[in-house]
Amino acid sequence: MSTPGFVPLSATFIAALSDLLGADNVITSGKNLTTLSQDFYWYSPVLRERIGDRYAAAAAKVSSLDQLKQIVSLAVKERVPLTVRGGATGNYGQCVPLFGGLVLDLTGMDKIIDLSDGVVTAEPGARLGIIENQARPLGWELRCYPSTWIKSTIAGFVGGGSGGIGSIAHGGLRTPGTIKQFKILTIEEEPRILTLDEAETMRVFHAYGTNGIIVEMQLRLAPARPWQQMVVSSADWDGLLNFADELAHDLDVPKRLLSVIEDPLPAYFKPIKKFYPEGHHVIFLEVDEASADAVAARAEAAGLEVPHRIPYHFPRKAPMLSDYTWNHTTLWALKADPAYTYLQCGYGENFREQVKTLQARFPGEMFFHFEFTRGNSKMGLEDNIVCGGVPVVKFSTEERLKEMIDACHEIGVFVANPHTCIIEEGGRDLGYDIQLELKAEADPHNLLNPGKMKQAPLPEFATPGSMPKFLYS
Structure with a gap:
């Protein structure tokens, strides 16, 4: 080398x-x-x-x-x-x-040590998909998980991730109470095990494995629900956004996923694009089965289409709409055009205006993808329902990419920069000192x-x- x-x-x-x-x-x-x-x-x-x-x-x-x-x-x-x-x-x-x-x-240290009382205790290499599938028959499910849930490991998720499917209900991994305990191994000639509980776990969370090796951890789970998957679509971007925003803030409708994806991005999802009309923007939803009919009727009353629904089934199998959300949206765009890349954004309550400003400034370069979540730890918001997202952008030069990031900052859009491997350069200081x-x-x-x-x-x-x-x- x-x-x-x-x-x-x-x-x-x-x-x-x-x-x-x-x-x-x-x-x-x-x-x-x-x-x-x-x-x-x-x-x-x-x-x-x-x-x-x-x-x-x-x-x-x-x-x-x-x-x-x-x-x-x-x-x-x-x-x-x-x-x-x-x-x-x-x-x-x-x-x-x-x-x-x-x-x-x-990945060979993959034992699920205990799964009871709403807590999973596992070795670092335990796969999130296996945890979810073992927890569900016992009445539990992951509070949040990434779109890469089949392959992702529990320690990898907390070491480098932040949230995902389920975050609209429970917030991200940083939300107090989700991570219960870490056991980490020190890097010494005679390695020791250190135990970090509750808030102390933030000393290791999202630290890229730089300050201890997680050898065992505990995550709290949520009561399992029968989630129905649903596509809502329309050529009317503003109408779709209005519906998504209202539904996101309706706390009487249990939701695990609410993703909004602007055309042409849905056209890149080859295995599922038959589920919605060509040229439509889409919302991918997971809602409790008991609320699904009412949500579909509400969408149709707003002038939107509900072209596809997938009733709850277990074990879950493809197609999973969540496999096309979060940063999997970017992956499918990259498969279609290697010139695409992405940003990670947190918007304000005026996100519609912010988006219109960016669309006008970067036409044909920035396509929007929103994820509604409960709170955004990067922005210091923990209880609100907020609009974040992973816009897919056309890359030309690093200078142009910086212009996009600066333009976001100018109008109050927070950007967690995904184009660096340095922890402190990726987001706000929410615990680097500890x-x-x-x-x-x-x-x-x-x-x-x-x-x-x-x-x-x-x-x-x-x-x-x-x-x-x-x-x-």
């Missing part, structure tokens, strides 16, 4: 890993190593340019806490940088190693995912001349 700052691994280190895990679980070259060194950072053309050439020297497939402790001890002794990986469905390069070293694939304090305790040699936490000291091998240029430019 010739990338700046790349840390190779010694033959003795690789041999020790192979003895511990078995040679088949230590990957040192080839396509598998490339895959295990990447996530979905390529949604961003900026990140493709900055970190597309970054790979680990090796990847280790870990299946137990005992194995993990031994690997950490070896890594500390040799000052090997460690990057933790789950399902790798993140979009900001959270698990792309900037300095080589070792990627720890924790995360930095924990890093000093849990990762004293600064070996965990170095370069991603801007305030943290870089490890001794990261001299200014060897660092990726974007870290100090």
Whole structure:
């Protein structure tokens, strides 16, 4: 490897890993190593340019806490940088190693330890889809989950995500009470387990695995409901937005999903575009079955169409409308046109006016996709129903992308920048200091995912001349 700052691994280190895990679980070259060194950072053309050439020297497939402790001890002794990986469905390069070293694939630590009393206790690699499917027959469901729920792991979601399907009812992961407990492993020659409860868990939440390795966690669940999926569509953009806004704020209608997607984006959803008329904007809904008929009648009374409904069924199977919402909307657009990328926005109560301003300023460059949620932690709003979204934008240059972000800021639209892999550059400061304090305790040699936490000291091998240029430019 010739990338700046790349840390190779010694033959003795690789041999020790192979003895511990078995040679088949230590990957040192080839396509598998490339895959295990990447996530979905390529949604961003900026990140493709900055970190597309970054790979680990090796990847280790870990299946137990005992194995993990031994690997950490070896890594500390040799000052090997460690990057933790789950399902790798993140979009900001959270698990792309900037300095080589070792990627720890924790998807083998996937036990659901307990599922009772509205709480799931699981190892870090437990899949959210499996948790949901095991919880539902017991009368529970995830409070929120990403559109990548089939592949995403529980620790990966809290380490790099923020919200998703269900957030309109329960808020995001940062909402107090959702995350109950973390147990994290320190990066020391004799690793320790630290337990963080309730509000303390924010010291690790969305920290990209930079200040401790989550080895066990507890999430609170919600009572399960029979969710019916529904498409509402119209060529009338304003009428559709009005209906969506009113329904979002109607707390008497239980909802798990309310996504609004502007034409032409729905035309890119090839497996489901037969469900709605060509040229229509769409709303994808999940509403409680008991309210579904009334919601459909309400939409039709507003002059909108209800071209498709999917009654509740379990186990759930495709088509799932939620698989085309949140950042999966961007994925389908990218499949149609690689020039697309996205922003992450939080709008005000005047979101219609804000959108009209942006549409007028960037015609043919910005297409809107809204997600209504309860609260927006990035904006400091916890109880309101708010309009956020993931607009799909045409990328031409990084300068033009910055113009779009600046234009949003000028009219009061908050942007969590998805075109950086640095934690502090992605959103507002809602706990970086306490995360930095924990890093000093849990990762004293600064070996965990170095370069991603801007305030943290870089490890001794990261001299200014060897660092990726974007870290100090």
